[in-house]
Amino acid sequence: MISPAVEANCDGLVGPTHSYVGLSPGNIASQTNAGEVSNPRAAVLEGLSKMRRLADWGLPQFVLPPHERPDLALLRAIGFSGSDAQVLEKAWKDAPALASAACSASPMWAANAATVTPSADTADGRVHFTPANLLTNLHRSLEGEQTTRSLRRLFPDEARFAVHDPLPAHAHFADEGAANHVRLCADHGAPGVNLFVWGREAWERWEGRFPARQTREAFEAVERLHGAARGVFARQGRGAINGGAFHNDVVCVGTRECLLFHESAFEDRAAMEADVRRVADDHFEPIFVEISTADLPLEDLVKSYLFNSQLLVVPGEDRLVLLAPGETRDNPRAHAAAQALASSNGPIGRVEYVDVRQSMRNGGGPACLRLRVVLSEAELAATNPAQRFDSALHDRLNAWAERHYRDSLAPADLADPALITEVRAALDALTGILGLGGDFYPFQRV
Numbered sequence: 052m053i054s055p056a057v058e059a060n061c062d063g064l065v066g067p068t069h070s071y072v073g074l075s076p077g078n079i080a081s082q083t084n085a086g087e088v089s090n091p092r093a094a095v096l097e098g099l100s101k102m103r104r105l106a107d108w109g110l111p112q113f114v115l116p117p118h119e120r121p122d123l124a125l126l127r128a129i130g131f132s133g134s135d136a137q138v139l140e141k142a143w144k145d146a147p148a149l150a151s152a153a154c155s156a157s158p159m160w161a162a163n164a165a166t167v168t169p170s171a172d173t174a175d176g177r178v179h180f181t182p183a184n185l186l187t188n189l190h191r192s193l194e195g196e197q198t199t200r201s202l203r204r205l206f207p208d209e210a211r212f213a214v215h216d217p218l219p220a221h222a223h224f225a226d227e228g229a230a231n232h233v234r235l236c237a238d239h240g241a242p243g244v245n246l247f248v249w250g251r252e253a254w255e256r257w258e259g260r261f262p263a264r265q266t267r268e269a270f271e272a273v274e275r276l277h278g279a280a281r282g283v284f285a286r287q288g289r290g291a292i293n294g295g296a297f298h299n300d301v302v303c304v305g306t307r308e309c310l311l312f313h314e315s316a317f318e319d320r321a322a323m324e325a326d327v328r329r330v331a332d333d334h335f336e337p338i339f340v341e342i343s344t345a346d347l348p349l350e351d352l353v354k355s356y357l358f359n360s361q362l363l364v365v366p367g368e369d370r371l372v373l374l375a376p377g378e379t380r381d382n383p384r385a386h387a388a389a390q391a392l393a394s395s396n397g398p399i400g401r402v403e404y405v406d407v408r409q410s411m412r413n414g415g416g417p418a419c420l421r422l423r424v425v426l427s428e429a430e431l432a433a434t435n436p437a438q439r440f441d442s443a444l445h446d447r448l449n450a451w452a453e454r455h456y457r458d459s460l461a462p463a464d465l466a467d468p469a470l471i472t473e474v475r476a477a478l479d480a481l482t483g484i485l486g487l488g489g490d491f492y493p494f495q496r497v
């Protein structure tokens with residue numbers, strides 16, 4: 052018998068240093084908006100409103116805390132010394148590119164936090180997580196250790212959850228987590244097909260215009276570590292990567308039986324479909340929904356982020372809900388494609404829009420901001436309750452953000468040593484709110 056399970060969303064709370072410094076080659080929004088002034092307070096409030104929307108629909112929602120930034124440990128490790136303020140000051144003076152990497156609020160994009168395999172698909176019946184090493188970009192490679200700690204606080208029961216360490220820190224195992232993984236199934240608690248989408252092979256000479264961030268070997272390692280069943284490996288479309296789809300979740304989203312994707316998403320679409328069908332076997336009948344380049348050119352896709360939507364099973368609704376970014380509504384072609392999905396007789400019943408513009412300007416849509424974790428009732432009960440989002444936590448976090456976040460941050464402001472103390476005050480208060488203990492952040496452990 053299939054045990055009932057739900058898909059929980061764990062959203063990354065936007066950190067106080069959210070900024071536009073152009074750190075990600077191949078991420079067109081990040082490159083285009085480099086140098087602009089951000090609004091960290093608006094960013095965190097947008098993220099909280101999105102969480103509220105899902106919680107109000109009756110979906111389990113959790114909050115993942117931001118990381119401590121500036122990352123002074125990085126700057127000390129590369130030779131900057133003195134007091135914390137001096138380290139930051141010297142780094143900005145001598146190596147601004149490194150200093151800006153140390154300030155990034157990128158852990159907010161929780162789809163890159165880890166790859167997750169639910170207990171219905173693992174050999175030992177536990178939920179397995181491998182935090183992503185995010186090796187391709189310096190600012191993101193700083194995340195793995197704290198993300199591991201964070202997941203161990205949220206999923207503390209080792210009898211039910213296995214939070215592995217990130218894969219070895221070598222380009223061979225470059226791993227970007229769940230942004231390149233889709234799970235399809237008849238029902239969340241039923242056996243699933245795990246579709247692992249990779250951009251390059253470890254030994255391959257990649258000559259693309261933009262980096263291919265995920266290796267096939269990284270996902271093979273994750274599959275082994277998790278004892279994951281029913282894996283399918285598919286190569287990401289080279290054209291998609293070169294057109295600005297730096298993760299597969301920019302061109303593809305799936306849930307339950309439904310895989311929605313763009314024509315450019317897979318190098319060999321027919322092989323991917325045949326493999327998914329074969330592995331799904333008699334567990335379920337996959338439904339493939341493709342949007343063509345003629346209907347949505349890659350350029351409109353990347354601007355609108357139609358596929359970076361959350362595809363949700365909402366209690367009480369018989370068809371799926373697509374929660375798309377406001378930019379999809381603003382783009383005539385993407386909007387038409389979204390409306391066509393909802394008015395067809397297919398698996399998607401309606402499309403809703405959400406404003407996450409601050410994140411979008413760094414290339415992170417609704418789907419980037421969340422890590423999906425399928426949990427049985429017993430597993431859900433074994434999570435840290437203080438991180439479970441509800442209207443009371445929403446109120447507390449809104450007030451916390453109003454108190455601690457700036458409403459304007461130019462890249463040059465990141466050099467302000469006052470930011471170090473501001474961020475620490477905010478994070479110290481947050482550890483109390485989210486029940487993370489007094490030793491969660493590096494500054495709390497010295």
Ligand code: SUG
Nearest residue numbers: 072073074075078081162230298419
């Ligand atoms: O890794 N942007 C992130 C966006 C991640 C989106 N996640 C998913 N698609 N799942 C990235 O490129 C930009 C930071 C800057 O430029 O300051 C950045 O890191």
